[in-house]
Amino acid sequence: MNALSLRNLRKTYNNGFEALKGIDLDVKAGDFFALLGANGAGKSTTIGIISSLVNETSGTVSVFGHDLRKENRQAKSCIGLVPQEVNFNQFETAQNIVMNQAGYYGMPYKEAKASTERCLKLLQLWDKRDSVSRRLSGGMKRRLMIARALVHSPKLLILDEPTAGVDIEIRRSMWEMMREVNQQGTTIILTTHYLEEAENLCRNIAIIHQGLIVENSDMATLLSRIHVHHFLLDLAKPLETAPQLAGCVCELVEDKVLSVSVPKDKSLNQLFAQLSEQAIEVVSLKNKSNRLEQLFMDIVQ
Amino acid sequence: MSSAIALRTIAVKEIRRFVRIWPQTLLPPAITTALYFLIFGKLIGSRIGMIHGISYMDYIVPGIILMSVISHSYANVVSSFYSTKFQHNIEELLVSPVPNWVILAGYIIGGIARGLLVGTVVTLISLLFSKIAVQHLTLSLLVAVLTATLFSLAGFINAVFADSFDDISIIPNFVLTPLSYLGGVFYTVEMLPDVWQSISLANPILYMVNTFRYGLCGVTDVDIHVGLAMTCGFIIVLTLFSLLLLHKGVGIKN
Numbered sequence: 001m002n003a004l005s006l007r008n009l010r011k012t013y014n015n016g017f018e019a020l021k022g023i024d025l026d027v028k029a030g031d032f033f034a035l036l037g038a039n040g041a042g043k044s045t046t047i048g049i050i051s052s053l054v055n056e057t058s059g060t061v062s063v064f065g066h067d068l069r070k071e072n073r074q075a076k077s078c079i080g081l082v083p084q085e086v087n088f089n090q091f092e093t094a095q096n097i098v099m100n101q102a103g104y105y106g107m108p109y110k111e112a113k114a115s116t117e118r119c120l121k122l123l124q125l126w127d128k129r130d131s132v133s134r135r136l137s138g139g140m141k142r143r144l145m146i147a148r149a150l151v152h153s154p155k156l157l158i159l160d161e162p163t164a165g166v167d168i169e170i171r172r173s174m175w176e177m178m179r180e181v182n183q184q185g186t187t188i189i190l191t192t193h194y195l196e197e198a199e200n201l202c203r204n205i206a207i208i209h210q211g212l213i214v215e216n217s218d219m220a221t222l223l224s225r226i227h228v229h230h231f232l233l234d235l236a237k238p239l240e241t242a243p244q245l246a247g248c249v250c251e252l253v254e255d256k257v258l259s260v261s262v263p264k265d266k267s268l269n270q271l272f273a274q275l276s277e278q279a280i281e282v283v284s285l286k287n288k289s290n291r292l293e294q295l296f297m298d299i300v301q
Numbered sequence: 302m303s304s305a306i307a308l309r310t311i312a313v314k315e316i317r318r319f320v321r322i323w324p325q326t327l328l329p330p331a332i333t334t335a336l337y338f339l340i341f342g343k344l345i346g347s348r349i350g351m352i353h354g355i356s357y358m359d360y361i362v363p364g365i366i367l368m369s370v371i372s373h374s375y376a377n378v379v380s381s382f383y384s385t386k387f388q389h390n391i392e393e394l395l396v397s398p399v400p401n402w403v404i405l406a407g408y409i410i411g412g413i414a415r416g417l418l419v420g421t422v423v424t425l426i427s428l429l430f431s432k433i434a435v436q437h438l439t440l441s442l443l444v445a446v447l448t449a450t451l452f453s454l455a456g457f458i459n460a461v462f463a464d465s466f467d468d469i470s471i472i473p474n475f476v477l478t479p480l481s482y483l484g485g486v487f488y489t490v491e492m493l494p495d496v497w498q499s500i501s502l503a504n505p506i507l508y509m510v511n512t513f514r515y516g517l518c519g520v521t522d523v524d525i526h527v528g529l530a531m532t533c534g535f536i537i538v539l540t541l542f543s544l545l546l547l548h549k550g551v552g553i554k555n
Contacts, residue, residue, distance in 0.1 A: 018480055023368070051392075052396060052554075053395055053396065053554060055554055072398070076396065076397060077398050081396045083389075083392060085389065087390050088386060088390050088393065096314075100393070103306055103307060103309070103310025104310060104394060104398075105303070105398065106303020106307055107306065110305065148393075152397075188340050
């Protein structure tokens with residue numbers, strides 16, 4: 001069963017800007033799905049329409065088989081949204097924000113209270129339950145939005161850049177939490193600018209560019225399309241010019257830093273053998289860019 | 302059932318909001334109206350004499366109570382709903398399966414609650430200056446509730462269209478306040494020249510104030526049936542218009 005189906009979804013804003021030009025997309029139940037795109041590509045408009053914050057111009061949205069227009073309440077009950085920007089009442093306490101959201105979803109008081117406690121503990125916010133939300137740190141505010149989105153146990157959780165602006169430690173713990181939520185059966189749609197995040201977490205991916213889906217496949221298939229790996233090599237001794245290596249493209253970034261593009265069919269052993277022949281000693285090696293980032297740039301450029 | 306829970310959640314949230322900030326919402330009307338009663342009622346009123354057979358102080362009490370109900374029911378909804386838009390937490394409601402009528406009813410209940418609570422505070426203050434024997438209690442309560450409902454709806458519509466905090470103060474300052482002061486709160490329309498009497502009859506607040514005054518004091522400048530019918534008519538029209546705005550997402554959806 002599909003958790004989400006979009007058919008010929010279009011959106012033209014009042015100023016004439018055509019944000020979506022007819023999107024078709026299916027996300028299977030239980031999936032951890034990445035929706036990627038540059039700023040202005042149409043990601044937020046798509047998520048806005050799915051979560052009823054933006055009116056579509058035409059097309060249909062179906063959530064777990066419920067048409068968002070015809071079976072509005074059933075469809076909405078399935079969705080939990082973590083928006084890009086902080087959007088809760090800055091004068092309410094963390095607990096009240098989550099409790100109120102449970103009330104909007106029609107949860108009886110006792111059930112809402114228990115679920116609020118569970119979600120705040122899951123997001124490590126229970127100690128801050130009585131704090132006014134504006135006094136929380138940036139990372140805590142993001143976690144509070146996730147707790148709020150989870151309080152009614154949605155079947156589809158939409159995370160719009162949930163880890164933007166949070167430190168690495170919190171980001172890693174949020175990844176763990178997202179994995180756990182997904183493993184418990186919740187379908188997750190994630191948009192992010194950290195492509196490493198999408199590569200680590202998501203099984204399927206769609207790339208949206210200028211209002212159209214330009215790529216839609218599973219992560220493994222997409223990554224298998226990479227033909228060249230890019231590395232940065234830290235050298236023991238400085239070089240004056242970049243060496244000539246058969247089959248590779250080399251560029252001297254600094255006198256002791258060499259950028260090398262290696263075809264996928266060439267092993268690193270072969271690369272190091274060639275470097276040794278030219279008496280070039282490598283101290284360390286790192287990926288020049290995230291693999292998905294390379295593909296993303298290739299697709300949208 | 303789920304709609305009832307959602308409605309209770311919104312209404313309780315709204316009531317808690319204005320109670321939490323009582324120095325801004327409940328205290329000022331108590332002080333302002335005490336000054337009205339002292340200056341207009343006690344000091345100046347003693348020189349005006351009787352109107353329609355009752356003292357000037359008793360004559361102005363219903364108008365001042367209802368003026369407080371009007372301004373505070375309006376202010377509650379316009380400021381709360383606009384803040385909800387401004388902070389984007391309206392999205393919490395739009396994302397969730399809350400029907401539009403529940404959103405509207407929740408905010409209106411908040412406005413009515415504040416209007417009536419402020420009305421009660423002003424009534425208690427008035428007891429220090431006046432000893433009105435209520436003539437028609439049910440009618441008085443009905444008018445207070447209907448007026449609070451009507452101006453809560455008006456505040457909601459103002460908030461939907463508002464794009465800045467300036468926009469939520471324009472209507473109260475330039476429309477509501479003049480209409481309230483010219484709505485027969487401090488005088489009977491019989492005191493006005495004929496032309497101004499006719500113009501005053503186009504002011505809906507005049508009918509509400511006089512219907513409420515009839516409920517409390519038993520005197521009125523207008524037909525109370527017209528006053529009730531007019532208020533109910535406005536409520537129906539503004540409710541339908543508010544629901545249409547929510548349905549279309551005017552001012553709240555991109």
